Amino acid sequence: MSKPTDFxxxxxxxxxxxxxxxxxxxxxxxxxxxxxxxxxxxxxxxxHLPGMVKAPEIPAAILPGWLGxxxxxxxxxTQTPPALAVMVGLSVLAAVLQRRFEVAxxxxxxxxxxxLWTLTALPSGARKSAVFSAMTAPLLRWEKLEYDRGRAERGxxxxxxxxxxxxxxxxxxxxxxxKDDHERERIRSEIQHEKDTMPAELRAPRLFTEDVTAERxxxxxxxxxxxxxxxxxxxxxxxxxxxxxxxGSANLDAFLKGHAGTAMRVDRxxxxxxxxxxxxxxxxxxxxxxxxxxxxxxxxxxxxxxxxFLFAMPASNVGKRDVRRRVAIPDQVRxxxxxxxxxxxxxxxxxxxxPRELAMTEPALELWADFAQEIEDHQGEGxxxxxxxxxxxxxxxxxxxxxxxxxxxxxxxxxxxxxxxATERAVALGRxxxxxxxxxxxxxxxxxxxxxxxxxxxxxxxxxxxxxSRRECQKxxxxxxxxxxxxxxALQRLExxxxxxxxxxxxxxxxxxxxxxxNPKLLST
Amino acid sequence: xxxxxxxxxxxxxxxxPVKASIHFPDDKIVRYRSxxxxxxxxxxxxxxxxxxxxxxxxxxxxxxxxRRYYWQATSNEAMTPAERAELQRQLHAMNKAREExxxxxxxxxxxxxxxxxxGAKPATDDHPYLRAxxxxxxxLRALRDQLMVPARDADGRLHTLQFIxxxxxxxxxxxxxIAGCYYAIGRPDDALLLAExxxxxxxxxxxxxxxxxxCFNCGNLIAVxxxxxxxxxxxxxxxxxxxxAGTPGNxxxxxxxxxxxxxxxxxxxxxFEGVAHV
Numbered sequence: 147m148s149k150p151t152d153f154x155x156x157x158x159x160x161x162x163x164x165x166x167x168x169x170x171x172x173x174x175x176x177x178x179x180x181x182x183x184x185x186x187x188x189x190x191x192x193x194h195l196p197g198m199v200k201a202p203e204i205p206a207a208i209l210p211g212w213l214g215x216x217x218x219x220x221x222x223x224t225q226t227p228p229a230l231a232v233m234v235g236l237s238v239l240a241a242v243l244q245r246r247f248e249v250a251x252x253x254x255x256x257x258x259x260x261x262l263w264t265l266t267a268l269p270s271g272a273r274k275s276a277v278f279s280a281m282t283a284p285l286l287r288w289e290k291l292e293y294d295r296g297r298a299e300r301g302x303x304x305x306x307x308x309x310x311x312x313x314x315x316x317x318x319x320x321x322x323x324x325k326d327d328h329e330r331e332r333i334r335s336e337i338q339h340e341k342d343t344m345p346a347e348l349r350a351p352r353l354f355t356e357d358v359t360a361e362r363x364x365x366x367x368x369x370x371x372x373x374x375x376x377x378x379x380x381x382x383x384x385x386x387x388x389x390x391x392x393x394g395s396a397n398l399d400a401f402l403k404g405h406a407g408t409a410m411r412v413d414r415x416x417x418x419x420x421x422x423x424x425x426x427x428x429x430x431x432x433x434x435x436x437x438x439x440x441x442x443x444x445x446x447x448x449x450x451x452x453x454x455f456l457f458a459m460p461a462s463n464v465g466k467r468d469v470r471r472r473v474a475i476p477d478q479v480r481x482x483x484x485x486x487x488x489x490x491x492x493x494x495x496x497x498x499x500x501p502r503e504l505a506m507t508e509p510a511l512e513l514w515a516d517f518a519q520e521i522e523d524h525q526g527e528g529x530x531x532x533x534x535x536x537x538x539x540x541x542x543x544x545x546x547x548x549x550x551x552x553x554x555x556x557x558x559x560x561x562x563x564x565x566x567x568a569t570e571r572a573v574a575l576g577r578x579x580x581x582x583x584x585x586x587x588x589x590x591x592x593x594x595x596x597x598x599x600x601x602x603x604x605x606x607x608x609x610x611x612x613x614x615s616r617r618e619c620q621k622x623x624x625x626x627x628x629x630x631x632x633x634x635x636a637l638q639r640l641e642x643x644x645x646x647x648x649x650x651x652x653x654x655x656x657x658x659x660x661x662x663x664x665n666p667k668l669l670s671t
Numbered sequence: 672x673x674x675x676x677x678x679x680x681x682x683x684x685x686x687x688p689v690k691a692s693i694h695f696p697d698d699k700i701v702r703y704r705s706x707x708x709x710x711x712x713x714x715x716x717x718x719x720x721x722x723x724x725x726x727x728x729x730x731x732x733x734x735x736x737x738r739r740y741y742w743q744a745t746s747n748e749a750m751t752p753a754e755r756a757e758l759q760r761q762l763h764a765m766n767k768a769r770e771e772x773x774x775x776x777x778x779x780x781x782x783x784x785x786x787x788x789x790g791a792k793p794a795t796d797d798h799p800y801l802r803a804x805x806x807x808x809x810x811l812r813a814l815r816d817q818l819m820v821p822a823r824d825a826d827g828r829l830h831t832l833q834f835i836x837x838x839x840x841x842x843x844x845x846x847x848x849i850a851g852c853y854y855a856i857g858r859p860d861d862a863l864l865l866a867e868x869x870x871x872x873x874x875x876x877x878x879x880x881x882x883x884x885x886c887f888n889c890g891n892l893i894a895v896x897x898x899x900x901x902x903x904x905x906x907x908x909x910x911x912x913x914x915x916a917g918t919p920g921n922x923x924x925x926x927x928x929x930x931x932x933x934x935x936x937x938x939x940x941x942x943f944e945g946v947a948h949v
Binding site for chain 2: 149150151152153154155156157158159162163164165166168169170171172173175507508509510512513556557561563565566567570613647649651663
């Protein structure tokens with residue numbers, strides 16, 4: 147025999163008893179996972195408790211070049227989670243490019259505008275304002291430069307309009323005193339001529355606002371090239387949307403249409419706003435408490451308003467920051483960021499034209515379609531994303547928008563197509579955003595199945611259960627689970643969230659038992 | 672020139688073709704025998720793209736399926752975004768072709784395995800290998816003088832076969848999937864043992880009466896362990912390692928510990944200290 151190595155060799159040398167003794171010794175020490183609550187089995191992932199999904203970090207490197215570098219530098223300088231700077235950066239990019247470009251994944255008539263809604267939840271004192279200031283500074287500067295550049299021309303136009311208005315006033319008075327119809331007709335044609343030749347009002351371009359009512363937003367969209375962004379680290383906009391100025395019934399259409407890019411026609415007494423293709427982006431940062439308050443408005447969820455937001459729920463750095471550490475944003479990074487945004491802002495038309503469409507390259511389309519199909523397959527009944535299917539339905543569209551934004555950021559405003567590289571980044575970001583959305587919707591109020599799942603978790607924890615049968619569970623919560631179907635759905639949800647695993651226990655001479663084993667980490671947390 | 676550079680690259684990653692005269696037609700996956708493969712084994716593959724401004728190629732080996740070796744010709748020219756997009760597109764298409772090729776090869780192997788398994792007779796304990804090892808033929812089949820051990824996944828699908836000759840030589844059907852596949856001896860009650868080879872597993876079953884899963888080699892222990900843990904979450908597991916004390920690094924014991932750590936199992940291994948050798 148060659149050098150012995152295995153249990154067959156041991157059996158041949160020392161007999162099967164030696165094999166049995168060796169294995170039995172280890173078996174006695176190897177407790178079943180269900181009885182081992184002190185040291186969780188390493189193969190169990192962390193459970194995702196209903197409403198408590200742990201969201202992964204969104205690194206700044208997910209954004210390309212100058213944008214990623216700036217987001218990283220801002221996060222480092224302010225000691226904030228990079229997710230905040232990433233989300234604000236994306237909203238800034240959308241503010242700059244929306245309405246001028248669109249993405250047409252298939253290269254046909256299905257297009258997605260580049261408006262993007264992002265919402266980051268961080269507690270008070272997390273330095274949200276510092277991040278906003280740094281990321282939006284170039285937009286403010288650009289607005290100011292444009293304001294100064296057009297000042298003389300605006301003054302000239304304003305005085306010409308004033309003169310024309312005064313002259314029309316005088317002509318109207320003359321017309322009232324006219325001696326005959328002939329003279330009155332002459333004055334009327336003069337008034338018409340004044341109106342026709344009056345120069346159109348000139349406004350300094352605006353890219354974003356912080357606080358606006360729905361009505362004023364409609365007017366702003368009409369006045370500023372059919373595009374506007376709302377970048378704010380305060381919760382005021384939600385109060386407006388909840389109807390603080392409208393007796394609790396806000397006009398959400400202005401916001402919703404701005405995301406979809408559908409035509410807006412307002413014909414009210416005293417105001418008119420005709421916008422063919424509005425583009426509205428959001429970049430918000432709120433306290434988690436405010437976010438859960440938002441849930442009180444069922445209209446926000448039912449109207450699809452919340453489903454339009456890309457949520458980031460990063461872990462706050464408050465309490466972990468090094469107060470002595472002071473890292474400034476490198477000048478080079480800040481300058482590159484501003485220069486790149488200014489370049490993207492060149493040739494901004496005063497009058498909105500038709501947005502330029504960017505199709506996806508074939509591999510980019512494949513990648514995007516794979517992702518969209520994956521989402522679709524999991525958002526049906528009983529699927530992983532069933533509870534947030536209103537949000538996941540919009541995710542592929544949002545990913546296509548992000549891909550186009552990133553392509554334009556990297557290649558510049560002359561980009562022709564959305565590349566695979568940009569799509570890869572967008573899809574990666576989309577995947578990261580799913581657990582964030584799950585966490586956000588957990589905070590916003592869960593669906594019925596989640597509520598049932600939460601009740602089961604409470605029951606497991608209260609009784610310290612390591613495993614249980616389906617029958618035991620139904621019996622313990624008879625009031626809630628009158629049908630087995632409802633219980634099965636809740637158990638399936640918990641299985642998807644790695645809280646428990648289902649198995650069939652064989653019984654000698656009796657029918658098998660449907661049972662569940664609990665993730666030991668659930669009981670140790 | 673490009674072909675020479677590419678061949679040198681293949682050598683640098685340990686995938687030197689046995690045939691020095693090998694030719695890589697543009698954009699075509701070429702499967703070939705590398706210096707680390709036995710006769711008749713086309714386990715290495717490579718593809719070369721010379722149509723781009725900066726030619727590039729990819730190589731991989733069947734035994735290390737997840738790993739790919741990328742090569743790009745040395746060039747002073749930076750790629751434009753369009754070229755980079757084209758390169759990405761080609762890589763994507765190539766990966767797809769590679770996946771399809773692998774899926775096709777595996778499906779063919781599985782079909783061949785099923786055909787051979789269906790046509791074979793049950794093996795008896797008289798087989799020289801089983802006699803030499805002193806174990807029974809638990810559900811094995813025989814084709815001529817070869818024992819056949821089926822490798823199935825956790826859902827029971829047959830993927831490939833292991834052939835064991837009378838002299839103990841072992842080989843698998845070419846191209847079949849082995850990762851995560853195992854052969855089960857007995858039905859588990861409250862514990863399940865994992866072992867590398869059939870003879871070891873049969874010995875353990877005979878000695879303990881416990882169910883044992885044959886994982887075929889130490890590299891497959893962890894994949895099988897994870898797959899079985901997912902299938903049987905409440906069982907106790909013991910990984911019964913080969914004690915390769917004479918081999919540097921003791922790969923059998925090392926792999927067993929890794930698998931055990933991954934699923935929270937115990938590790939049993941034979942100790943021959945103080946045991947009289949026959």
